[in-house]
Amino acid sequence: MPTQPTYELIYFTARGGGEISRLLFAQAGVEFKDTRLTQDEFKAVKGDVTRAPLGQLPVLIVKGTATPFPPIPQSHAIERYLARKFDMYGKNIEEATRIDVACECVVEIFTHIVKMFFEKDDAKKKELGKSFVEKDSKTVLTAMCNALKKNSGGKGFFVGDKMTLADIAVFHMTEAIFGSMPPLAAMYPALKDFSDRMRAEPKIAAWIKKRPVTQF
Structure with a gap:
């Protein structure tokens, strides 16, 4: 064996x-x-x-x-x-590509987050945060909401009918942005609902409960 x-x-x-x-x-x-x-x-x-x-x-x-x-x-x-x-990368090449698109959107969002996180000047950090909420994240987060609604009416997963890498990556992103910039949760309710559903998934919830508490 x-x-x-x-x-x-x-x-x-x-x-x-x-x-x-x-x-x-x-x-x-x-x-x-x-x-x-x-x-x-x-x-x-x-x-x-x-x-x-x-x-x-x-x-x-x-x-x-x-x-x-x-x-x-x-x-x-x-x-x-x-x-x-x-087996969390889609059923075919089309689904895998849609998963890649979602993951690249997450990468784009984190590019801004990392820049804010490492900014030492408080005034500049505040300015970057304001720009992120009001402008820099708007196109990507809106597109992600639309993709979620298109696949499942906003009530399921990003690609297909079961959890994939796309859902894991987007959930990781929402933990970061909703935790550090609460106004975004109200601006993108479809993503907030998705994040809450993911957090309630039994295996995800069990991991969150046992993992070490860290800022980021």
Whole structure:
């Protein structure tokens, strides 16, 4: 009997670029080693290509496969690998492409969020937040609401009739934007309702309950 692969996800003590993968594991019901490093601990392994082949995190280490499997760097490559592995990447190429579009929208939103998060000047941070709510996020978040409504009348998932990587990625995004910028929840009720439904999904809810509390 072939052995089941084992997984170790290495990231920092944060949600950030590791949380979508963690949520995929949770929803799939697949155990994994959730290795969270401090910045000092990361410096100690940064030059080890067997743990961090690109000198950055996250990294997914897969063991127990039929052939040797190198460590997987790059957060989005990890997410798509897991989504394919757990049958959460659509039923065909058309659905997979729609999932990719949703995920790229999430990337675009996080580009703004990261810029705000690392801004040191309080006045500039406030200005970036105001611009994000009033202008920078408007086209993408409106399009995401429309995509959700088109697929399921706003009451189901983003693509197809079951949860996919798109739903996990968008939920991760809504946790960040609704938590840090509450006015957005009222501006995009379809996304807020979707986020609430995802949070109530049993496996997602169980993960949220047990995960370490972090700002981002």
